[in-house]
Amino acid sequence: MATKQVKLMDIALARSGDKGNGSNVGVIARSPEIYAYLDKELTAAKVADHFSEIALGGVTRYDLPNLNAFNFILEESLGGGGTETLITDAQGKVHGLALLHMVVQIDESLLSTIKHD
Amino acid sequence: MNTAKKMIRVANAQGFWGDSLLGPKRLVEEGPVDYLTFDYLSEITMSIMQKQRMRDPNSGYARDFIKMLKMIMPQCRNKGIKLIANAAGVNAPACLAATKQALSEIGLSGVRIGIVEGDDILDRLDALTNEGEALVNMDTGADLASVKDDIISANVYIGAASIVEALQQGADIVITGRASDPSLAVAPLAYEFGWSFEDYDKIAAATVLGHIIECGPQCTGGNYTDWRNVKDFAHIGFPVVEAYEDGSFLVTKHDGTGGLINVESVTSQLLYELGDPARYLSPDCVADFTTIQMEQDGANRVKVHSVKGLPATDSFKVSMSYANGYKILATLCISGPDAIEKAHIVSDMVFARMKMLGADIPEDDRFLELFGSNVLYKGIVESPDQPHEILMRLGAKGMDASKLNVMSSEIAPVLTSGPPGITGFAAGRSRASEVVGYWPALIGKDKIKTTVKVEEV
Numbered sequence: 001m002a003t004k005q006v007k008l009m010d011i012a013l014a015r016s017g018d019k020g021n022g023s024n025v026g027v028i029a030r031s032p033e034i035y036a037y038l039d040k041e042l043t044a045a046k047v048a049d050h051f052s053e054i055a056l057g058g059v060t061r062y063d064l065p066n067l068n069a070f071n072f073i074l075e076e077s078l079g080g081g082g083t084e085t086l087i088t089d090a091q092g093k094v095h096g097l098a099l100l101h102m103v104v105q106i107d108e109s110l111l112s113t114i115k116h117d
Numbered sequence: 118m119n120t121a122k123k124m125i126r127v128a129n130a131q132g133f134w135g136d137s138l139l140g141p142k143r144l145v146e147e148g149p150v151d152y153l154t155f156d157y158l159s160e161i162t163m164s165i166m167q168k169q170r171m172r173d174p175n176s177g178y179a180r181d182f183i184k185m186l187k188m189i190m191p192q193c194r195n196k197g198i199k200l201i202a203n204a205a206g207v208n209a210p211a212c213l214a215a216t217k218q219a220l221s222e223i224g225l226s227g228v229r230i231g232i233v234e235g236d237d238i239l240d241r242l243d244a245l246t247n248e249g250e251a252l253v254n255m256d257t258g259a260d261l262a263s264v265k266d267d268i269i270s271a272n273v274y275i276g277a278a279s280i281v282e283a284l285q286q287g288a289d290i291v292i293t294g295r296a297s298d299p300s301l302a303v304a305p306l307a308y309e310f311g312w313s314f315e316d317y318d319k320i321a322a323a324t325v326l327g328h329i330i331e332c333g334p335q336c337t338g339g340n341y342t343d344w345r346n347v348k349d350f351a352h353i354g355f356p357v358v359e360a361y362e363d364g365s366f367l368v369t370k371h372d373g374t375g376g377l378i379n380v381e382s383v384t385s386q387l388l389y390e391l392g393d394p395a396r397y398l399s400p401d402c403v404a405d406f407t408t409i410q411m412e413q414d415g416a417n418r419v420k421v422h423s424v425k426g427l428p429a430t431d432s433f434k435v436s437m438s439y440a441n442g443y444k445i446l447a448t449l450c451i452s453g454p455d456a457i458e459k460a461h462i463v464s465d466m467v468f469a470r471m472k473m474l475g476a477d478i479p480e481d482d483r484f485l486e487l488f489g490s491n492v493l494y495k496g497i498v499e500s501p502d503q504p505h506e507i508l509m510r511l512g513a514k515g516m517d518a519s520k521l522n523v524m525s526s527e528i529a530p531v532l533t534s535g536p537p538g539i540t541g542f543a544a545g546r547s548r549a550s551e552v553v554g555y556w557p558a559l560i561g562k563d564k565i566k567t568t569v570k571v572e573e574v
Contacts, residue, residue: 028388065407089492
């Protein structure tokens with residue numbers, strides 16, 4: 001089957017915010033079929049590798065199959081915590097878009113499962 | 118059979134302290150609503166308010182709320198809209214007095230104001246620790262003794278029950294201290310539908326509702342990945358929820374407003390600042406976000422239903438803040454060529470000169486961020502080899518503010534004594550500011566008694 005290289009942004013949406021000294025990134029697959037694909041592809045280890053210079057304390061994944069969504073917790077990703085850090089993105093506001101820059105290889109047939117409003 | 122189902126409309130008018138004043142004004146003018154919630158508090162606001170109160174005993178609450186009351190109360194009165202706000206911050210008596218005065222200034226009488234207190238445990242910390250409440254840091258496990266003398270504020274996240282009580286006593290406006298964000302929305306539903314707090318699924322559904330709307334337009338198209346699909350950001354609609362007795366609800370916004378409500382925009386907000394989705398902890402219940410079902414139900418309408426919940430835990434979360442030294446941050450713009458190399462030279466210069474002036478900053482306490490060299494997506498996208506310009510953010514941390522402030526006098530001189538192409542000093546000298554540490558802990562529910570008082574003006 002033909003595969004295509006896409007950005008995660010093409011097949012998912014995301015939102016992020018702070019959680020203590022870390023942040024969370026919620027990811028929503030653009031279709032149930034893509035959720036099933038990401039369930040295997042978008043592992044905590046892969047996300048930890050993607051954020052290797054940002055999430056210094058590792059990554060945990062939680063699943064919300066009811067909403068075609070995942071929740072990733074990025075530990076120690078705010079340069080020392082929301083109120084104390086001097087970094088620009090003190091609350092991890094852009095970690096969602098950062099994750100959506102990931103490049104993935106996907107079956108072309110899955111792309112047609114995305115409904116466009 | 119076609120029986121009219123009871124429905125109430127709850128809208129979030131303020132998602133944080135400093136949110137747009139247009140929110141409440143537009144919500145009361147642009148369409149129907151029964152309850153407005155105002156969510157002013159966060160970890161950091163509690164400590165700011167506590168500091169304000171130390172300087173002025175009549176401050177320490179959300180003054181914005183008073184401004185807002187004058188703006189919207191006449192219409193709220195006419196339309197029967199009730200307000201629920203955690204505006205009291207750390208000074209409920211002052212907030213109540215200011216509310217009364219605002220109402221009298223605009224000539225309103227017969228308004229019942231409910232005030233919920235009991236969340237502030239700052240004065241009880243010694244007694245509580247003596248009674249065996251360890252208040253260890255729930256993130257790090259650290260002992261409270263290490264910061265006890267530096268505690269600035271200590272507030273318990275209280276639930277919806279006391280707000281319901283105030284509504285039962287006829288309150289038109291309910292003002293609370295650190296009521297948890299979703300509880301502001303749980304209360305009107307529990308009150309209107311007569312729900313028991315042991316009806317866990319319904320309380321959980323209302324908690325989910327509260328979580329979805331607590332950041333205002335972040336569920337109606339704000340901060341949304343597919344932003345090109347969002348219409349008219351300037352007039353984005355604040356969220357209005359149509360809630361039903363069975364625990365189901367519809368997330369929508371007033372007709373004619375901007376923004377976008379679809380399953381993805383609502384789900385985006387549902388995931389915001391989320392931990393374990395199966396155990397979303399609130400003072401009112403444990404909500405299971407993995408049970409939530411959502412469907413589009415017409416344009417800009419999303420139906421949410423089937424939420425399951427469990428009993429709340431036997432402890433409340435406590436949010437404490439403590440003084441943890443100081444920080445300073447200075448910025449300069451550096452142009453290319455060699456902007457990055459020059460920025461490192463400037464940084465070394467400044468710290469070397471600080472040392473010559475007796476303010477040696479240890480390596481670990483120094484901070485340098487070169488904005489424009491790929492700061493936000495570090496390690497994720499390719500860094501530009503030679504940015505034409507960067508914003509240099511130079512900083513330091515430490516326990517001695519006067520030492521840090523030496524930095525402020527050694528920034529401007531690098532323009533005349535360092536490498537070329539440095540500009541952007543228009544912002545002037547920066548000053549060291551206090552660093553506020555955050556100390557989350559748990560406390561037994563039996564140790565906290567909230568009080569409810571309703572007064573008529």
